[in-house]
Amino acid sequence: MSPIKNIGIIGGGQLARMLSMSCADLGFHVHIYCPESDCPAAQVSNSITNGDYKDKNKLRHFSKSLDILTYEFENIDSSGLREIEKEITIYPPVKSLEIAQDRFLEKSFLLDLGIRTTPFYKVDDFSDLELLVKKKKKQFIIKTRRFGYDGKGQIRVKNYSDLRQKFSKQLIPPSIAEEVLDFDKEISIILARDTKGEIKAFEAAENQHKGGILFSSLVPAKISKETRQEAILISKKIASNLNYIGVIGVEFFLKNQKLYVNEFAPRVHNSGHWTMDASNISQFEQHIRAISGLPLLSPERYADVNMYNLIGTLHTKKQFHTNSKLYLYGKSEVRSGRKMGHINVIKKGAKSSLLE
Template identity: 45%
Template sequence: MTVIAPGATVGILGDGQLGRMMALAAAEMGYFVHVFGPEADSPAAQVSHRSTVAPYSDLAALEAFAKSVDVVTLEFENIPTETLDYLAAFVPVRPHARLLEVTQDRLLEKSFINSLGIGTTTFANVDSIDALVGAVARLSAPAVLKTRRFGYDGKGQVKITGESDLDAVWAEMKNAPSILEGFVNFRMEISVIVARSANGETAAYVPVENRHKNHILDITLAPADISAPLAERAMEIAEKIAVKLDLVGLLAVEMFVTEDNQVLVNELAPRPHNSGHWTIEACATSQFRQIIRAVCGLPLGDPARHSNAVMRNLIGDDVEDWEAILKDPASSLHLYGKREARAGRKMGHVTKLFPLGTKPTA
């Protein structure tokens, strides 16, 4: 594969905070960045060389974008695969559209993971109220009904208990194609972020523990407090999935660790991930530098950490604590340039480092 050298332009589909941190990393490495997304004054556009504000279906804007960049990647996976196919006629697109077809659909995603001999929670396709009734009878309650596409941070999902009115639940889903997932009594949620280059080189970051509040990631502790064999198993799973998807770029693999130390894959995200923000301060190569390396055909960087870390999201009005955070010399504050703080909106994050060999504490 031809190396895309510094001085070239990286195109990023999506204009949020992940794109912002990708653009900053790319600039530090000598690349220009052109972001494409629907929002004016977006977090990514604020720090990029160029930006295009247009819908992902605007073919004229997409063609102009493609002709202005040397490679295209993404910071947001819910982009129409038709958009990636159209861009691929002009410029390399990494990751490819077929990968998104799998990761955008929870049913296809879990079926693919199971086909590799990797465990997930039990699940069933639900496309009608009758299918929901049958799925609940087979999987039993509690369970979680999720839309097959586009849900995130708790959106597009409903928990089902033995007392739930299934007609009301299905009405709440508005007849959207869905998947029922059996409830997992897990000990911990972890994630592994793995990079893969076009020549097949892979590099995985250590598994981290993720703790949520109101269905949104609150705190990530790096590393997760799990045994070395379990950590190795989680990293092997992530690398296997990346290879079988023919990934070029970055993949976050969210997993459950059960009480009997099984590792079950929950979701995939083919982009930088909230649970990898700690790598900016704590690793030789951050997840954001790593994705630029991967999609530009550079050798992958070392994912090893030089410190343990805790990353905390700043959600909504949490951002008002910025002054107190800055008074702590051990805290690294990242703000995303969003003009309005709203409930549930990720406004920034803060990371604290701990020496290797010590346990990171929230």
């Protein structure tokens, strides 16, 4: 039994919604903090506090009745969390959030651990960027250091004249310029680390993005055993060095059998949604277990599975009949580029002992 009763989640989107369901499965009460009253998590949680993520007083008041606090996204002002953590435990640790929410700190942290990334450069103003693009003669992706997600805050530049065209204002927020890697595949590893330092990893997913947004995750990833093991090892190294507690998602590029870490997310991850239907334990329950001190389960995959995001629509193009499970997030407005739901399609005949 865990002494934890009340779990707080900062953020009320689909990840908080699915985390809330796992809280309920384990008998916990869940309390959401987010600005919108009709957020996806509101439909499935015990209470919701509406407030701005920067409102330190409201956040502190919200956390008073909780036993533990977690979060579903990176773009939270960490100085508020630093104050709150004097009174309540926050998992994953705030340090991992601070590193992950700044692409320059994140990539520097990876390099310090001897982990390969695509070459990147800190660019603080437009003249840094001009110099770099002129000198290197490579294609770059300019990414804002903070507040980017789903490909937002990113601009690709092919060469100097492309740069001049795309940045007419010559004013840029603090950014990094990353060399474009013509990768063979993108994969991700989702793992959980508990308070005792024990780590359990899920099967690797192979991810396709469209316009910077995750479109599908195919599981298992079609990669060699060695690559899979190396990706898990790198992810474990990241989690251990952060003294991480909770679920973490690590995104990789694979090129000529070499792995490059693209980024990591200190939270449950979209490429782990397949675990809801093709695994003995979902990433959401595993996260709640990790942060509440319950033992982690050893993930066991029941079947091959494809996860497709519903982006800007509530409908799938193909008709998925049997062996598929649809999730809609209850968002009131359908908007282009907005994640509205996902579908897990269980592949028949593949490792399906429990689904027959």
